[in-house]
Amino acid sequence: MANQKTTARQVPTRAAEIVREYGPFAGAEQVGGVTHDGQRVWAATGAALVAFDPGSGETVRSFERAADAGTAFDGTHLYQIAEARIDKIDPATGAVLKSIPSPGQGHDSGLAWAEGSLWVGQYRDRKIHQVDPDTGAVLRTIESDRFVTGVTWVDGELWHGTWEGDDSDIRRIDPASGATLERLELPRGSGVSGLESDGADLFYCGGGNSATVRAVRRPKRAAA
Numbered sequence: 702m703a704n705q706k707t708t709a710r711q712v713p714t715r716a717a718e719i720v721r722e723y724g725p726f727a728g729a730e731q732v733g734g735v736t737h738d739g740q741r742v743w744a745a746t747g748a749a750l751v752a753f754d755p756g757s758g759e760t761v762r763s764f765e766r767a768a769d770a771g772t773a774f775d776g777t778h779l780y781q782i783a784e785a786r787i788d789k790i791d792p793a794t795g796a797v798l799k800s801i802p803s804p805g806q807g808h809d810s811g812l813a814w815a816e817g818s819l820w821v822g823q824y825r826d827r828k829i830h831q832v833d834p835d836t837g838a839v840l841r842t843i844e845s846d847r848f849v850t851g852v853t854w855v856d857g858e859l860w861h862g863t864w865e866g867d868d869s870d871i872r873r874i875d876p877a878s879g880a881t882l883e884r885l886e887l888p889r890g891s892g893v894s895g896l897e898s899d900g901a902d903l904f905y906c907g908g909g910n911s912a913t914v915r916a917v918r919r920p921k922r923a924a925a
Contacts, residue, residue, distance in 0.1 A: 717871060717885040718918035720903065723758050725912035726751055732907040732914055734772030734782065734812055734851065735895035738792065742905050743779060744914050745772045745895065750781060750795070755899075755916070764795030771812025771851065771895060773819060780819060780834070782809050787819065787837070801837035804830045811852035811861060811896060822849035822861055829861060829879075844879045847872070851896025851907060855919070862893035862906065869893045871904060871917065885917065 724732065729746035736743045741752040741761060745768035752762040767783035774780070778798065779790040785807040789799040803809045804821055811822030811829075818840060819832040829852055831840040843859075850862035850869075859876045863869060869892045873883040887893060887906075895907030895914075904917045 712881050712884055714870075714884040714886060715920070717887050719888075719891075720916040720918055721755075721758075722908075723753060723755070723914045723916070724908070726753075726760065729912040731894075731910050732912055733768070733770045733810075733894050733909075735905045735907045735914055736772040736774045736779065736812075736897045737899045737905060738774045738779075739900075742897075742914060743772055743774070743792075744907065745769065745781060746912065750779070750790070752792075753914075755905075762792075764790075766790075766795060766797075770810055771822065772897075773812040773814040775814040775834070780812060780814065782812055782821070787812070787821075787832075789834070801832075801834070804832060804837070804839050810850050810894075813852040813854055813897070815854035820852050820854065820859075822852045824848050824850060829859075843874070843876060845874060846879070846881065850892075850894050853896050853898045853904065855898035855900060860896065860898070860904070862896040864892045864894065864909070871896060871906065883920070885920070887915075887917075891915070 734745040750768040770782035786800045805823045810824040813820040821830045829843045847863040869887040871885040892909040893906045894909040906915045
């Protein structure tokens with residue numbers, strides 16, 4: 702397979718195929734969390750939560766609010782990590798409907814929604830927590846072998862971003878053991894902060910201090 706290799710740990714690794722880059726966004730110094738609501742991509746830019754059309758790249762909505770890490774969408778509401786809390790947000794108005802404590806108390810990174818739960822990445826702790834969206838209680842914890850940035854679930858697969866120095870990748874891990882099953886390497890110097898699947902063939906990756914979002918091709922699975 703082109704651009705694919707096997708690491709010393711026998712983890713299939715290939716170069717990430719970057720399809721498109723969005724931004725930098727006006728007034729943004731960074732992009733942390735990203736999510737997809739079925740039509741728009743939302744990006745957390747620190748002081749605002751911005752929605753853009755992935756077809757045109759045009760910004761269609763922006764809410765001024767603390768948005769410094771992971772972002773998620775449950776089909777109806779947005780969730781945003783802001784300092785030591787996770788806010789539940791009305792995507793039409795930007796109003797905060799509820800807040801719960803974040804498990805890392807301000808040291809959280811990625812955020813995803815799946816199976817009726819929030820999934821929260823903790824960067825330096827190299828962990829992903831399954832969290833009750835009503836109470837903030839940690840239901841279980843998955844350990845990774847790299848720093849965890851963005852988190853996403855797609856078709857029963859758990860993926861997370863990593864970023865250490867100039868090296869960054871997107872990796873699929875075993876939800877039970879945390880073992881790495883597959884890696885997509887970003888070009889050196891291209892960090893992955895937030896991560897979200899569009900539910901089809903793309904990942905959207907927050908670009909950290911580049912204040913951009915990159916669309917990366919999701920690997921296709923062989924037919925059964």
